[in-house]
Amino acid sequence: MLDCNRMQRFALRRRAAAIALVVVTSTLTAAACGSSHGNTAKGPTTLTIGISLSLTGDFADPGKAAERGYQLWAKTVNAKGGVLGRTVTLKIVDDASSPNQAVSNYQNLINRDHVDLVFGPFSSLLTIPSSAVVNRYHYAFIEPAGGGPAVFAQHLHNLFFVQPAATVQGGMVFADYILSLPADQRPKTAAYPSLDDPFASPIADAVRQRFEAAGIRTVYKSIYPAETTDLSPIIAKVAAAKPDVVVAGTQSEDAYADVRAMIQLKWAPKWLFLSNGANSPVDFPNAVGLANTEGIFSSGDWFAGSTASGSAAFIAAYTKAYGGTADQIDSTSAEAYSCGMLLEEVAAKTKKVDNATIISTLHSGTWPTLEGNLSWDSSGTPQGSYLLEQWIGGKLLAVYPANRAEHPPVTEPLAWAGK
Amino acid sequence: MHTVIQALILGVLTGGVYALMASGQTIIFGVMKVVNLAQGALVIAGAYLSYSLFTSFGLDPFLSILITTPALFGVGAGLQWLFLRPLREEDRAELSLLVTFAVALGIEGVLSVTYKTTYRTIQASYADRSFSVGGYQISAVRLYAFLLSAALLGVLYLVLERTKFGRAIRATVQNPESARLLGVNARVVAAAGFGIGAATAAAAGAVYGLLYSFNSGSHYDLISRLLSIVVLGGLGSIGGSIVGALVMGVVASLVAALGPPIWSDFSFFIVLLAVLLLRPRGLFGASLRGAL
Numbered sequence: 001m002l003d004c005n006r007m008q009r010f011a012l013r014r015r016a017a018a019i020a021l022v023v024v025t026s027t028l029t030a031a032a033c034g035s036s037h038g039n040t041a042k043g044p045t046t047l048t049i050g051i052s053l054s055l056t057g058d059f060a061d062p063g064k065a066a067e068r069g070y071q072l073w074a075k076t077v078n079a080k081g082g083v084l085g086r087t088v089t090l091k092i093v094d095d096a097s098s099p100n101q102a103v104s105n106y107q108n109l110i111n112r113d114h115v116d117l118v119f120g121p122f123s124s125l126l127t128i129p130s131s132a133v134v135n136r137y138h139y140a141f142i143e144p145a146g147g148g149p150a151v152f153a154q155h156l157h158n159l160f161f162v163q164p165a166a167t168v169q170g171g172m173v174f175a176d177y178i179l180s181l182p183a184d185q186r187p188k189t190a191a192y193p194s195l196d197d198p199f200a201s202p203i204a205d206a207v208r209q210r211f212e213a214a215g216i217r218t219v220y221k222s223i224y225p226a227e228t229t230d231l232s233p234i235i236a237k238v239a240a241a242k243p244d245v246v247v248a249g250t251q252s253e254d255a256y257a258d259v260r261a262m263i264q265l266k267w268a269p270k271w272l273f274l275s276n277g278a279n280s281p282v283d284f285p286n287a288v289g290l291a292n293t294e295g296i297f298s299s300g301d302w303f304a305g306s307t308a309s310g311s312a313a314f315i316a317a318y319t320k321a322y323g324g325t326a327d328q329i330d331s332t333s334a335e336a337y338s339c340g341m342l343l344e345e346v347a348a349k350t351k352k353v354d355n356a357t358i359i360s361t362l363h364s365g366t367w368p369t370l371e372g373n374l375s376w377d378s379s380g381t382p383q384g385s386y387l388l389e390q391w392i393g394g395k396l397l398a399v400y401p402a403n404r405a406e407h408p409p410v411t412e413p414l415a416w417a418g419k
Numbered sequence: 420m421h422t423v424i425q426a427l428i429l430g431v432l433t434g435g436v437y438a439l440m441a442s443g444q445t446i447i448f449g450v451m452k453v454v455n456l457a458q459g460a461l462v463i464a465g466a467y468l469s470y471s472l473f474t475s476f477g478l479d480p481f482l483s484i485l486i487t488t489p490a491l492f493g494v495g496a497g498l499q500w501l502f503l504r505p506l507r508e509e510d511r512a513e514l515s516l517l518v519t520f521a522v523a524l525g526i527e528g529v530l531s532v533t534y535k536t537t538y539r540t541i542q543a544s545y546a547d548r549s550f551s552v553g554g555y556q557i558s559a560v561r562l563y564a565f566l567l568s569a570a571l572l573g574v575l576y577l578v579l580e581r582t583k584f585g586r587a588i589r590a591t592v593q594n595p596e597s598a599r600l601l602g603v604n605a606r607v608v609a610a611a612g613f614g615i616g617a618a619t620a621a622a623a624g625a626v627y628g629l630l631y632s633f634n635s636g637s638h639y640d641l642i643s644r645l646l647s648i649v650v651l652g653g654l655g656s657i658g659g660s661i662v663g664a665l666v667m668g669v670v671a672s673l674v675a676a677l678g679p680p681i682w683s684d685f686s687f688f689i690v691l692l693a694v695l696l697l698r699p700r701g702l703f704g705a706s707l708r709g710a711l
Contacts, residue, residue, distance in 0.1 A: 058536065058636065060531070060535070060536055061535050061536050061537055193680075196681065222679060222680050222681070223679075223680070223681055224675070224680035224681060224683070225680075225681055225683075225684060227640045227643075227684055228675075228680065228683065228684065229631045229637075229640065230429075230433055230630075230631070230671075230672075232429045232433075232558075232672075233426050233429055233430070233671070233672040233673075233675035233676040233680075233683070234675050234676075234680050236422060236425045236426060236429065236676055237422055237675070237676050240421065240422045252538050252632070253538045253631070253632035253633075253634075256538065256540060256632045257631065257632065260546070260547070263547040263549075264547065264548075264549045264556060264558040264560075264561075265425075265549070265556045266549060266551070266556055283537055283538065286539075286540065286542070287538065287539075287540040287542075287632055288540075288542075289542050289546070289547065292547065416547065
């Protein structure tokens with residue numbers, strides 16, 4: 001509107017000099033302003049969301065799982081008429097799992113492609129630099145997979161991590177469960193072998209602090225480097241310490257190695273919690289054998305039996321679009337899908353989808369998603385808790401807290417104990 | 420004491436497996452004076468081949484070696500013929516580092532596309548079995564893997580020592596010019612030497628897949644260990660690579676069991692540096708050079 005007014009004044013000052021020119025200028029100005037007003041009245045018909053994803057490179061598998069989640073949400077919401085009548089168009093570009101490429105992608109999406117909104121990439125590694133860039137342009141950054149401590153240490157007000165809690169809180173629900181047991185049934189001793197990784201050892205360490213405060217004695221604690229392929233010597237030392245509970249800060253292959261080493265050493269603790277690796281419903285049984293999974297604990301954010309808002313519809317749509325079974329759905333897809341759900345909810349509540357509205361709106365209240373009811377602090381840290389999961393009868397089931405559980409926790413010995 | 424002995428058992432068994440991988444590396448260096456940075460990738464390729472034969476046809480990984488070793492022998496000989504043979508002899512040592520690294524990245528790329536980046540494990544029926552001996556646990560897979568490594572290293576020794584082909588390889592290692600004058604076809608020997616190195620990677624890969632979870636990127640850690648082992652043992656010495664592998668296995672296992680695991684891998688490098696200070700050519704580099 002400012003540009004239109006300036007052009008009108010320009011035309012009036014020159015009326016006396018050349019009527020013809022004034023007529024032409026006024027006509028052009030009126031046409032331009034009319035065109036602009038016409039657009040405002042009609043409104044844009046599409047809502048373009050830019051996303052950088054790791055479709056190749058180290059994070060290609062989870063990156064593609066996130067892509068499936070985003071695409072499924074877009075397809076679902078467009079089938080319902082879009083967001084506030086605008087058809088959602090996703091502009092997804094590959095970052096090859098490179099933080100530098102992710103930054104370039106978001107700069108291009110915002111500056112060159114002028115996307116309306118952006119969603120986050122996969123992993124904290126890429127989220128950290130990307131979120132800083134996106135923040136510079138005052139875009140909201142709803143992101144599904146950057147939950148490391150460094151993400152929230154940036155204190156970005158525009159960032160919203162779409163999982164129940166910060167990643168390092170992954171073991172808290174196990175501590176809650178163990179400390180909920182009657183005192184005479186709790187473990188007396190604990191061991192904490194952990195991978196030297198920002199998403200592994202802090203989880204075990206946080207549980208250790210709570211256990212020690214509750215009187216559970218630490219009999220073994222160590223951090224091993226990421227290059228360690230053979231965990232047998234470490235597990236042999238854990239076994240020698242005879243802990244009641246093992247809380248292992250793991251990722252994936254070291255979680256598998258932990259279990260296999262325990263089996264081969266014919267030793268099992270009463271409780272075994274693996275922070276990551278054991279929460280994969282497909283890869284974990286493939287790696288350690290389905291029979292050996294029985295009784296092992298882990299934690300997660302979404303699972304096939306979830307009763308969270310929209311979960312059944314998500315599973316139905318996912319299996320229809322991509323095939324397979326509910327158990328085979330990667331939780332990353334649910335996380336990405338939930339980003340879209342949040343946008344829909346903000347639009348429904350405010351009748352707007354601009355970035356400032358999204359940021360201010362999400363900072364108040366709780367928001368139902370596949371990940372549960374989410375809310376955030378001023379730095380984007382979710383304020384909920386993960387679900388405790390346990391392998392029972394060959395399936396990964398949510399067992400704690402009771403109000404979100406599919407099955408109560410099982411306290412039988414681990415599958416290979418006593419063999 | 421129990422922990423120490425258990426760690427020793429684990430270290431020796433693990434070292435035996437690495438000895439098989441490293442022997443291929445040292446043969447390639449001995450024959451061609453090429454440091455093959457693709458050896459780790461070839462081991463992982465061997466692991467994937469055994470994994471596919473196991474999951475698709477139920478073929479036991481130890482039996483799958485009968486298929487994978489000839490296959491990777493062909494691949495190895497082909498790689499040598501395609502990428503290393505054209506290099507000028509005076510540049511070969513330096514350029515081969517780049518060429519074999521490129522080959523490693525190429526193999527990794529093909530494996531990533533084919534198998535994705537998910538970690539795989541070969542879950543044979545005996546994967547969880549272990550024998551109790553005097554209160555110590557000996558993993559069946561590790562024991563079988565160790566015995567297979569010992570058997571294959573024995574076969575390798577017999578081929579090199581008792582066959583005309585083996586003599587041709589050893590002659591080429593000792594003095595390429597003289598070997599050529601005596602009628603040894605150096606090009607064929609070089610291709611076959613690279614092929615044998617790749618074949619040992621195939622056998623070691625089957626064992627690796629039984630013991631550890633792996634994905635296409637697993638070769639980076641592996642190649643650093645293999646290079647360290649052959650340097651400790653002495654470049655070009657099979658006996659040295661066996662001793663180097665056992666030293667690595669035992670040292671890493673003992674340190675992990677007795678001290679902070681964060682130092683277990685680094686401790687081997689301390690041993691490596693100490694040996695190189697005293698014997699710059701490695702444990703057996705000087706005395707056995709030329710004898711493989």
